[in-house]
Amino acid sequence: MVKENLVKDVVKEPYKYGFVTDIETEKIEKGLNEDIIRLISQKKEEPKFLLDFRLKAFKKWQKMDEPDWAGLGYGQIDYQDIIYYSAPKQKEKISSLDEVDPKLLETFDKLGIPLTEQKKLTNVAVDAVFDSVSIATTFREELAEHGVIFCSISEAVKNHSDLIERYLGTVVPASDNYFAALNSAVFSDGSFVYIPKGVTCPMDLSSYFRINSGDSGQFERTLIIAEESSSVSYLEGCTAPMFDTNTLHAAVVELIALDDASIKYSTVQNWYAGDEEGVGGIFNFVTKRGKCLGKRSKISWSQVETGSAITWKYPSCLLLGEESVGEFYSVALTNNLQKADTGTKMIHIGPKTKSTIVSKGISAGNSINSYRGLVKMGTKAKGSRNYSQCDSMLIGDQAAANTFPYIKSQQPNSEIEHEASTCRISEDQLFYLQSRGIEFEEAISMMVSGFCRDVFNQLPMEFAAEADKLLALKLEGSVG
């Protein structure tokens, strides 16, 4: 009984990012049609090719059906009841952070995001996206010295339209899937990164996504291009206020790595997950894909997924270049009535390509946590290898953990290994730790942290600590 109460106490830990910033915003009317798309494009003063890209995507989206294979069982989404563009009102052009509305800075301050000058010591460059637009990007001059372009995608469309035209939609085509098509039609902002040849990005780059209004969806698009022999580590974080309605988030992330380039993409996803009864929360439908185009290129995804009412996300790697490497490290935690269907796709196309998948799922409460992954060896992937490991931890007897690995091989000279297991926090281990004077909560936190260690080791320092804390906070004492 004591333990059960503890569970409830700890799980009740309020979502501390759930506040709403009271700021004047400019919103367009609800609904989705060609005029809305033209309006978004016009507001962002986009070139014609981008408007065409959007309209083409919209036409495809209209013909597509919403996917239901993940069996997530969420209610019908009314796509006409969403505001597709919402931006905080501010001065036309911002030349320095001093001109940003202090309320916005305060918001990001509350979230612990180092936007203001005094926090620059942390040595992470940040692009902060608030609802539909990017409000500030830090460290731009320092990065420019190295030739690194780090800006919002809207700016990139204006200043580097050749790169956008060349690469946008090459990894995730507009017709890829229902949510990618929707994003391609209405994406409002996001981050753009370009690392020139031979440059190792001098600092970690980070984008922070904040949904503020309850009735607008967020559709950001990220594009990262790493030229030959360059490397970059990119971090992504996200939060949203608590509303009792569901908010839609459909993002697309495209990564391109050329010869010998390496991209490390880390995410800590902590969107509002809804309350204990499952009211409210973000519907998170994300398409993330990286293309290892060059020889010996490497793309590594690491993610900690703790938020969202619904998560539908499969960061993938297309391994085209010879000896290219794809990695996926994931911790997905679901509690209460959350549903997560997440995993990866490793498509081995080029010879001697390698991929590693480590996925750790923790399900508590009445949640459903599924790993769904595809490993495919194409006919030319001679000498390729894959290793996958998917572990699930169940906390309480109401939570579900599913594993759906799709494995396909057309190349005899390749090797695929997959293993999966399920466990729970054992009473014996708990008893052992407690008998050594370790508090109940700390013992659980230690065990969860140990379970996730393989993934946390892959996260950048700043994130690893945050992720550990986040899990401990969400889970401590969840053993009944």
Added chain:
Amino acid sequence: MEIIEKIKTNQLVENQTEIQKICLDKLKSSPLPNPKSELWRLSNKSKFSNFLDYSVNKKDLKFDTPYPKNSQNTIRLIIGENCQIQFIEENYSIQQLSEVELDKYIKEQISCFDQNENWSDLLNLSLSCKKNILGLKINGSKIPPIEIFSHASSNSLNAKTLVIFLEKNCDIELLQVNLGKEESSLSQSTFFFLEENSSLNHGVVSYGKNGSNLLNSLNVIQQKNSEYNLGSLHFKFNYARFEINIKQSEGNAKTNIKSMQITKKDEQISTYTKINFNGPNGFLDQINKSLADDKSHAIFEGSIIVPKIAQKTDASQLSRNLLLSDLAQIDTKPQLEIIADDVKCKHGATISQLNEEELFYMRTRGITLAEASKLQLSSYFQEIISFIPVTKDRWNLLDKILNEN
């Protein structure tokens, strides 16, 4: 496809029995399985239509088996040929189920059928005439091994159904042989009901010829403390599907499965298993092996379902695959769906080719490459074959797949 048209217009078989009527009604609205569903997604459409290309066989079949002659130590039954079966000895009895018992059981099963998941069974029961449904109840101990044959005849579609009740404390070894003929289709559905404390060592050997097609569905319900061991081998079919559906109705039961499929030329053979634990303390140890050569395609999909009630389940599933040619392909998907928290569940999958180091070692000892490969393959096959009952002395399966295939 003539058959589908006949299903739609209710003209598939004359003088329909009640069971045939019920099944045809279920099939009528959508006579084909949904090709987008997970269970049928990978099924080769043209090969599947090969299966349905033949018209339903109405004649009596002549049974000529290439397999060993019957011996006194085994009981051999042929579905469709034996009119009256009754073995009553001191220790055991094997009797035919009465029509009422048979009808009742099959109807119960049909009532929980899903059009997509049990499509093979629905088709089978729509086609099977009374003569081709063999229902047995077995009890006692020291029962001699049983061999049951189902066979197809050329240029026709044949349906055979087997229903077996294993009564309490009964313990048997049963080998089921499905024989395909040139250009033929065989639909075989099997239903086992294992009562408390019973044990069944079940072997399934399905062996076709050029252009043979097979839909083989196996449904097992296990009561508590029962043990079900399955060893199966499918090879030489243009198109074959083996669907295994096992339900431990109250938990506390043991299931061991060792299955294997070998595909060559442009064959497609698939194995689908669904193991449902409906009570606590269930046990499962499963391994599926595939070998794909030439331009063939081998598929394995296994799902383990552990609901909340099935605490202390211990289940493991392993899919091991050998891909021997550039044009062959293998798909495998072992999946777990777990809600109970106090369980031990794991699965694994590997796809590779023959071990080069082992081959090299053998060649340095003067063994030719061909022989070394054969040795390696035989050790790969042996684990499954040794698990198939009634085969050790009389059936030289290893020799058959290594040399004839």
